[in-house]
Amino acid sequence: METISCRSLRVNFGVTEVLRGINLEVPKGGWTTIVGPNGSGKTTLLRAIAGLQKSQGLIQINGHALGAYSRKEVAKQIAIVPQQPVIPHGMKVLDYVLLGRTSHLGFFETEKKSDIEKAHSALDELDVGFAESRTMGTLSGGEIQRVVVARALTQGSPVLLLDEPTTALDIGHQQEMLEAVDGLRQRRDLTVLATMHDLTLAGQYADSLILLERGEAVASGTPQEVLTEEQVTQHYGASIKVIDDGFGPIVTPVRRKTNLPE
């Protein structure tokens, strides 16, 4: 069964159509990445699927319409790692990660031992267990990103949405982050839906891609099918070359000859 399924999904901001007629299927345990130029609606699509953005059309999570879930039930199904998380600087890392347990706690309940264990194991899986007693404000960019993913993991939801998980990271940390997410996906059987700017990295980690342009899905399929020189040139207006090294297409920019200094 498909874990995430969208049919004719539309989102309007006032009179502006931001997404139109999006169809999307992410199978259980799969990794799909949404790519597309700036302003193509990647983040909006992710927010709509997380129930944070009003939309028309059908969104199903694990076979049930998104609208049929309460807020708490949505949180038990979907965890999201925002592009720019709000960081409460004075909060301890462990307390921050434990916020992920909110949907599992009754109104008068506080975290039980089992909740704390889940937070510890998430921190350890992301190699930031050493920082649990530090405050959020003392972490580096890479550590913050890992801690935010640890919070999402602690939510215990089968679906993980990642909005530009690598934007703020250097190339080494980008790879570390994506390897970590892929490891989690395999160990915990998570379904991952991400948005990304870096096409090469997108193609290397996802098993399928969706290319958005101006709110429409203009291509979808395996990385090899989507990341062709023709499509990237057309939809990004970019001058690029695609090299295949066997692990997925490598998309690299090439300076246009017409712009070269004489």
Next chain:
Amino acid sequence: MRPSIQVNDSEKHEGPAKLKIWWLVVAILAAGTVVALGLILGPASLGVREVLVEMLDRLPYIDTDSGLSAREQAIVWEIRLPRVVLGLLVGSMLATAGASYQGVFRNPLADPYLLGVAAGAGFGATVAIVSGLGDGIGTFDAVPMLAFAGALIAVTLTYLVGFSAGRIDPVTSLVLAGVAVASFFTAVQTFVQQRDSETIRQVYFFVLGQLRTAGWDEVVLVSPYVGPCLLILLLLRRRLDVLGVGDEEAGSLGVDVRLVRLTAVLAASLGTAAVVAVSGLIGFVGIIVPHTIRLIFGFSYRVILPLTVLFGGAFLVGADLVARLTLEPAEIPIGVVTAFLGAPFFVIVLRTSRRL
């Protein structure tokens, strides 16, 4: 995986934020000490032992003789104890409302008067005083009633304006609506007051705040508001921690952000309106107490709120002692004392705190 630099591997892990029992004990001892001092100290000097025995005597199943005369007993029971209890209630409420506002609005400068409570109460009190109702209508004291009504009207207006202006985010529009409503009520209040210059002094005393009691009337008046409001805010303490990550993320974690914010703001505003009605505008408590606690005990509302209830009450009873005793038999307005003592103390805590 690249090796991560583990600066402080031997760092002790403390587990999640939790109210430690000894912190509570310290807070209760502090409150108990100022309460005892509040009963003992005053123009008529009463012995420590006698006052304590007198208190014990009123407990069920205990029957002793404190040796206090009937007049001295009346000083303890009808003058000093009501004032101390009122100080506890007002201090707890203002400090807790301040802490809750800071959490809900994610703004360290938010205080209980943010949404127009103070301006509305000031207006109500001024109307009562200027129209000659300051001495009471029959057995009712008109000043607290009109102050309470004014505070509620102002906060309600702030909500209506804030929530109807949906163009900017709800938090900002609510705060801006509060600024507009407060300015408006202050303007009207000043106008009313200027037309009747003889009562300026009375209005001035209301604005500076004071803990004057006539027996147990004020305590009876505010308790039904303060008690439930404090309870509601304490129950929301974990939710306030979740709001620290912003509306959208809190929503994605399963919290009904609007409901939590509305409940917290209503409880904090209603409680503040009630205490302002009887004590005037005592400033500073709502900012200084929660921030001091935050700096010393940590940033989780699960710790801050319970301690704020206790230390807020203790702080105001202590400030009232200073207000009563410094220029005896005259009194310094308590709002002056809270700022005069609170500001330097806070600076010391701010400078010595290593948590920031």
